Amino acid sequence: MERKKRSIWVFGDYRNYFQNRVTLQLISRANDLAKIIGAEVCVTVFGHDTDEWVGEYIAHGAMKVYVCDHPDLKFYSNDVYITLMERLVRRYEPEILLVGATTFGREFAPRLAKRLKTGLTADCIGLDINEDGILIQTAPAFGGNLLTKIVTPERRPQMATVRPGTFQEIPHNYHATGEIVPVPLPEDLPKDRIRLISSERQPSREQKLEDAAVVVCGGRGMGSRKKFKNLYELARVLGGEVGATRPVVYSKWAEDETLVGQADKHIKPKVLFSFGISGAIQHTAGIKDAGFIIAVNKNPNAVMMKMADVAIVADAGQVCTALIRELKKRIRS
16 A cells, blocks of 8 residues: 655635735745655645635645635535545545634634544644654643643644744745645535525724734833823824733733734734833744834833834833824824
8 A cells, every 4th residue: 555645734714815824824834844754735725716725825835735616615614614624634644734723713623623533732833843753832821821832642633723923924936836636525515504695704994913014012111001092093193003011911901912922923013113011031022023123111221122123211101192293293294
């Protein structure tokens, strides 16, 4: 019997493709891991009229794409997608299966792992291979205060969901080639318990924090919840988004969705404003890919001040207010 080639699989979730790049980020990391264990990178795509997405995945590093394209798959069905994926995994036996830790992925992956009787590490922020060729899955624990390294030594595939923004995608390669494997739609798939008649995406006026070109981050050094709210006005004027440190979120000055750090959101803006942030490692690990950093802090020796391209020794709240006033003045003129 011919031995199956080792493979690392990524589930291709192309819905909201241009805003959610996590599948491309996972393909990129899968390529790094594949080089270590001598595997090929494969993506699975289920849906209808999927040619565009298949081409995109190959252009971003997929070596092989398993495609089940059928009108009955136009709308996502949990039971159908999981059954399809389970059968493909049992047939081709991938070593590793990665899924984006999106709302969809957090619903899909645990159910699939249970079907496959394997382990799953959720919300990973790191993936590596150890000396035995086993996937090391790094994930936050105890509210983000600790990082755990988890392995699945016996069961296969080794499964993980990964937070968007954790890895950098491979640039689009117009000359890339890959194998496309058509997957027929089985006739004995489970019937949908819920029938979706139509769907319409509700447009959002705000961009995702992970995708923002300008991010205004604030820490406890802003002084109060009232002063922290000025950061939202500054972000609005700059066309950016607001990020926060863990103490700020715990103090209820900002929402959980704004939390930036090692165990939370990783951001890579072109310009990052840092107001009143000392620079604990839990926070700075989430901003290491920022292009240009402007930091404001009373303490000239704060870690953030040393990381910054421009460091301003001053009261963060006062600088924020002055900056808003000056920007609005220039806009009016």
